[in-house]
Amino acid sequence: MLPTYAAVDWGTTSFRAWAIDGNGNVLNETRARDGLTTAAERGFETVLEQHLSELGLGPDAPAVLCGMVGSRAGWVEAAYLETPLELGDLGARAIKVPGIARPVFILPGLAQRAAWEPDVMRGEETQLLGVVAEGYRTGLVCMPGTHSKWVSLSDGVIEAFSTFMTGELFQLLRSQSILKQAVDGEGAVAATPAFLDGVRRAFEAPALATNFLFSIRAGWLLHGAAPTDQAARLSGLLLGLELAGAAERHGDLHGAALLASGPIADLYVAAFEAIGMGAFRRLDADSCVRHGLAQAAISLFSKES
Amino acid sequence: MLPTYAAVDWGTTSFRAWAIDGNGNVLNETRARDGLTTAAERGFETVLEQHLSELGLGPDAPAVLCGMVGSRAGWVEAAYLETPLELGDLGARAIKVPGIARPVFILPGLAQRAAWEPDVMRGEETQLLGVVAEGYRTGLVCMPGTHSKWVSLSDGVIEAFSTFMTGELFQLLRSQSILKQAVDGEGAVAATPAFLDGVRRAFEAPALATNFLFSIRAGWLLHGAAPTDQAARLSGLLLGLELAGAAERHGDLHGAALLASGPIADLYVAAFEAIGMGAFRRLDADSCVRHGLAQAAISLFSKES
Numbered sequence: 374m375l376p377t378y379a380a381v382d383w384g385t386t387s388f389r390a391w392a393i394d395g396n397g398n399v400l401n402e403t404r405a406r407d408g409l410t411t412a413a414e415r416g417f418e419t420v421l422e423q424h425l426s427e428l429g430l431g432p433d434a435p436a437v438l439c440g441m442v443g444s445r446a447g448w449v450e451a452a453y454l455e456t457p458l459e460l461g462d463l464g465a466r467a468i469k470v471p472g473i474a475r476p477v478f479i480l481p482g483l484a485q486r487a488a489w490e491p492d493v494m495r496g497e498e499t500q501l502l503g504v505v506a507e508g509y510r511t512g513l514v515c516m517p518g519t520h521s522k523w524v525s526l527s528d529g530v531i532e533a534f535s536t537f538m539t540g541e542l543f544q545l546l547r548s549q550s551i552l553k554q555a556v557d558g559e560g561a562v563a564a565t566p567a568f569l570d571g572v573r574r575a576f577e578a579p580a581l582a583t584n585f586l587f588s589i590r591a592g593w594l595l596h597g598a599a600p601t602d603q604a605a606r607l608s609g610l611l612l613g614l615e616l617a618g619a620a621e622r623h624g625d626l627h628g629a630a631l632l633a634s635g636p637i638a639d640l641y642v643a644a645f646e647a648i649g650m651g652a653f654r655r656l657d658a659d660s661c662v663r664h665g666l667a668q669a670a671i672s673l674f675s676k677e678s
Numbered sequence: 679m680l681p682t683y684a685a686v687d688w689g690t691t692s693f694r695a696w697a698i699d700g701n702g703n704v705l706n707e708t709r710a711r712d713g714l715t716t717a718a719e720r721g722f723e724t725v726l727e728q729h730l731s732e733l734g735l736g737p738d739a740p741a742v743l744c745g746m747v748g749s750r751a752g753w754v755e756a757a758y759l760e761t762p763l764e765l766g767d768l769g770a771r772a773i774k775v776p777g778i779a780r781p782v783f784i785l786p787g788l789a790q791r792a793a794w795e796p797d798v799m800r801g802e803e804t805q806l807l808g809v810v811a812e813g814y815r816t817g818l819v820c821m822p823g824t825h826s827k828w829v830s831l832s833d834g835v836i837e838a839f840s841t842f843m844t845g846e847l848f849q850l851l852r853s854q855s856i857l858k859q860a861v862d863g864e865g866a867v868a869a870t871p872a873f874l875d876g877v878r879r880a881f882e883a884p885a886l887a888t889n890f891l892f893s894i895r896a897g898w899l900l901h902g903a904a905p906t907d908q909a910a911r912l913s914g915l916l917l918g919l920e921l922a923g924a925a926e927r928h929g930d931l932h933g934a935a936l937l938a939s940g941p942i943a944d945l946y947v948a949a950f951e952a953i954g955m956g957a958f959r960r961l962d963a964d965s966c967v968r969h970g971l972a973q974a975a976i977s978l979f980s981k982e983s
Binding site for chain 1: 897
């Protein structure tokens with residue numbers, strides 16, 4: 374029997390929590406910008422207790438946490454597990470936060486230690502546990518973001534994964550580089566023709582990536598290309614480069630699952646179509662992390678009735 | 679007959695000038711950090727007159743200028759010429775600065791307007807005029823920098839060129855990205871094994887560029903890789919990506935000329951050797967820009983005796 378508990382996804386810049394009852398019903402939900410930086414100032418326990426109280430959870434309700442909260446810069450370090458990882462084992466490998474009254478567990482991250490392709494994730498492994506719980510146990514998963522992940526799953530096991538700095542490079546180039554004047558610095562990018570052209574070009578000739586980037590400035594200087602188009606082109610170029618890299622590392626991308634929510638999901642769908650990737654499947658990132666936390670909670674909090 | 683004149687290379691962050699007599703002898707030289715930003719505040723004429731006076735040049739000595747001083751953000755805009763460009767024509771296409779007593783001419787930059795590979799240079803075309811004057815009239819020229827240029831020369835004509843954002847990306851990633859902690863943020867990079875490994879990996883698998891970048895962080899987190907090694911790896915990865923792009927755009931790199939001075943020249947030589955580029959030729963960037971300005975001065979200032 375499972376008690377009512379808190380499921381928490383706690384990252385560098387955001388905090389999301391759900392109150393879930395013993396039958397798996399979501400009772401309540403909260404989102405805040407209380408990421409690691411804020412929490413490190415105000416105290417992790419203080420921030421957590423405030424949100425759990427808002428969710429109507431009593432002081433005995435256990436909590437399961439994932440994300441950067443388990444990093445060295447977080448609350449309590451939950452050391453990296455290693456590839457290959459049987460996702461069903463994730464809950465049992467959680468770390469209990471010491472010295473506090475409430476039972477709070479933090480899920481570990483995942484490392485790929487191979488000397489020539491070292492890589493890390495923290496939070497995505499819990500989403501992947503949710504993906505497996507939703508029945509997608511074998512195949513490639515694309516998880517877009519500041520640091521996009523591509524993950525090879527085989528029968529519920531993470532075999533290998535690779536991170537691409539797509540989102541961070543987009544923000545850096547958009548706001549800090551010589552391209553700044555040439556691109557629109559605000560707002561979401563849309564899947565315009567300039568975006569799709571960027572995707573195709575970088576996917577077909579990834580070696581020319583940094584030349585294509587400079588052509589954003591040149592196109593603005595010489596042809597007066599519109600900054601909104603050039604921002605879309607920048608996004609498309611970086612996304613096409615990521616797709617070329619994913620294909621190089623993981624093989625055929627056909628049939629991959631896309632784990633994303635909101636506008637970024639639409640951009641990736643458009644990019645997949647632009648390079649002729651067929652039969653991909655969409656999964657919702659929000660529901661996957663909640664399902665993953667719920668799976669871990671079952672391992673951690675179930676008591677024989 | 680050529681009078682004594684000033685040859686000036688005036689960029690965004692630097693000012694270099696030489697006093698040269700009618701026989702081509704360098705009489706005097708100055709370097710300052712009076713780039714465009716400083717000059718826009720103090721006045722271009724004021725800055726120029728101060729330096730020419732320090733060089734011992736009288737008020738009648740003409741001056742020939744190249745670099746960003748001729749851009750829209752510079753003193754007087756010298757509109758871009760277009761590829762293909764016969765370099766011998768460069769001097770005759772200079773713009774005279776109006777409204778001042780001294781005869782001052784600014785050399786134009788060069789644009790490649792092709793819709794799918796727009797590109798620009800300003801200053802490098804004058805160095806290339808020097809390259810041609812030194813007898814290298816046909817072949818590929820590599821000009822490393824914040825925005826590295828690769829140029830295809832054919833019998834003294836610039837046929838095509840491509841810019842790679844190598845140096846700027848290195849600075850951005852080193853100082854502003856999540857890699858910041860993992861790399862040493864100061865000083866020049868050396869051609870260490872980590873640098874050479876980075877060059878080879880990115881050259882062989884350019885699609886994985888942004889994955890290799892993230893592995894710099896992962897290697898630091900997981901294996902405690904030394905920040906000086908990781909800075910060298912970062913530099914090597916970006917340089918290897920540039921070499922892959924240059925090969926994609928310009929074909930075989932064998933026999934290219936390297937136009938660079940100082941530590942960056944040594945890094946490129948090591949990178950060329952790492953990918954098995956044979957028989958390349960080194961040219962000195964400083965002497966090429968001076969020779970290019972001197973060639974332009976002959977077109978501009980020679981009088982029949």
